[in-house]
Amino acid sequence: MEKQTVLSALAALAQETRLDVFRVLVQAGPQGLAAGAIGAALDIPSATLSFHLKELKSSGLVRCERRGRWRIYSPDFSAVGQLMDFLTANCCQGVDSCDLGSKGDC
Amino acid sequence: MEKQTVLSALAALAQETRLDVFRVLVQAGPQGLAAGAIGAALDIPSATLSFHLKELKSSGLVRCERRGRWRIYSPDFSAVGQLMDFLTANCCQGVDSCDLGSKGDC
DNA sequence: TCGATATCTTTATAATATTGGAAATATGGA
DNA sequence: TCCATATTTCCAATATTATAAAGATATCGA
Numbered sequence: 595m596e597k598q599t600v601l602s603a604l605a606a607l608a609q610e611t612r613l614d615v616f617r618v619l620v621q622a623g624p625q626g627l628a629a630g631a632i633g634a635a636l637d638i639p640s641a642t643l644s645f646h647l648k649e650l651k652s653s654g655l656v657r658c659e660r661r662g663r664w665r666i667y668s669p670d671f672s673a674v675g676q677l678m679d680f681l682t683a684n685c686c687q688g689v690d691s692c693d694l695g696s697k698g699d700c
Numbered sequence: 701m702e703k704q705t706v707l708s709a710l711a712a713l714a715q716e717t718r719l720d721v722f723r724v725l726v727q728a729g730p731q732g733l734a735a736g737a738i739g740a741a742l743d744i745p746s747a748t749l750s751f752h753l754k755e756l757k758s759s760g761l762v763r764c765e766r767r768g769r770w771r772i773y774s775p776d777f778s779a780v781g782q783l784m785d786f787l788t789a790n791c792c793q794g795v796d797s798c799d800l801g802s803k804g805d806c
Numbered sequence: 807t808c809g810a811t812a813t814c815t816t817t818a819t820a821a822t823a824t825t826g827g828a829a830a831t832a833t834g835g836a
Numbered sequence: 837t838c839c840a841t842a843t844t845t846c847c848a849a850t851a852t853t854a855t856a857a858a859g860a861t862a863t864c865g866a
Contacts, residue, residue, distance in 0.1 A: 601716055607787070608710035609853085613703070616787070623792030629814060642854055644815050663813050663862040671788070678784050681713070681722070682777070686729030715825085735842060748826055750843050769834045769841055 595676040599654060603677055606653035611638065612646045616655060619669040626659070626668030701782040705760060709783055712759035717744065718752045722761060725775040732765070732774030 607613050618635050619627060627635075633643045647667060650656040655673050659666045713719050724741050725733060733741075739749045753773060756762040761779050765772045 597716075597719070601714060601719060604710050604714035604719070608707060608714040610703075610707055611853090613707060613710070617789070620788060620791045621793060623795060630812090633814095639855060640814065641816085641856075645854080648815080660862095665814065671791075674784060674787050678780060681780050682726060683723075685726045685777070687727060689729060717825090736840090739842095745827055746842065747828075747844085751826080754843085771842070 595680045597680075600677060600680045602653040603655055603673060606649050606655055609646070609649075611636075611642070612650055615643070615646055616650060616669060619656060619667060620671075622668075624668055626657075626666040628664040628666055630664070632667065701786045703786075706783060706786045708759040709761050709779060712755050712761055715752070715755075717742075717748070718756055721749070721752055722756060722775060725762060725773060726777075728774075730774055732763075732772040734770040734772055736770070738773065 607616060614636050615632055615638075618632055629640070629643060629647060632638075632647075633640055636643075638646075647656065647658070651658055651667075655670055657668050657670055659668075713722060720742050721738055721744075724738055735746070735749060735753060738744075738753075739746055742749075744752075753762065753764070757764050757773075761776055763774050763776055765774070
């Protein structure tokens with residue numbers, strides 16, 4: 595994962611409304627949710643929601659598929675994993691005895 | 701992990717200079733680095749670095765220990781793990797057959 | 807096929823927040 | 837005291853946010 599991609603994903607999630615939106619999508623699972631359903635769940639004006647969905651989409655954390663008059667958004671779970679991998683890459687100068695807390699190894 | 705803590709950690713990492721600083725610390729490992737060493741590694745003015753270290757510290761991603769005239773910064777690896785756990789919590793409405801990409805389960 | 811309605815996005819703008827870095831300030835050690 | 841190390845204060849430049857208003861696009865019924 596590129597550094598700019600990582601920065602973009604982190605920036606996308608580092609905002610309360612977007613973090614809420616992403617978590618609603620995570621809970622909904624791969625089947626996704628229409629924009630309106632997200633807005634209803636979180637009580638967000640449609641223009642505001644659309645702005646944030648665009649950010650999540652362009653960061654690669656969320657996909658969008660058009661279905662009839664709905665746009666269905668769903669999370670890209672693998673992006674979250676890649677994010678973590680980037681953050682802990684090359685840790686501890688390669689020494690394998692270092693303590694990474696809950697991660698266990700490096 | 702509280703939502704505000706998560707937001708704070710994400711915001712701390714969603715900035716190129718701070719992401720660079722954090723990664724340098726991750727690579728250095730638990731023994732940590734003095735502010736000056738970080739600044740030298742990344743060629744950052746001291747005032748700028750100090751500002752960003754303060755952000756990383758207050759987000760809980762980085763610890764600081766005073767040793768003589770130096771301040772030694774080190775990463776909190778477990779915080780990264782907790783971040784991930786938060787992002788994928790309660791995914792897919794508890795259905796265990798959902799595909800979480802590289803994470804494997806939910 | 808035409809307009810009414812539903813769903814969602816784009817544009818524009820004002821309010822707010824973040825960033826980098828010079829200068830001044832603290833703190834520890836010789 | 838004087839130097840080395842690091843932080844704090846300040847400010848202008850830049851970026852982000854929320855939302856109203858207007859603009860797309862899709863469906864449906866007459």
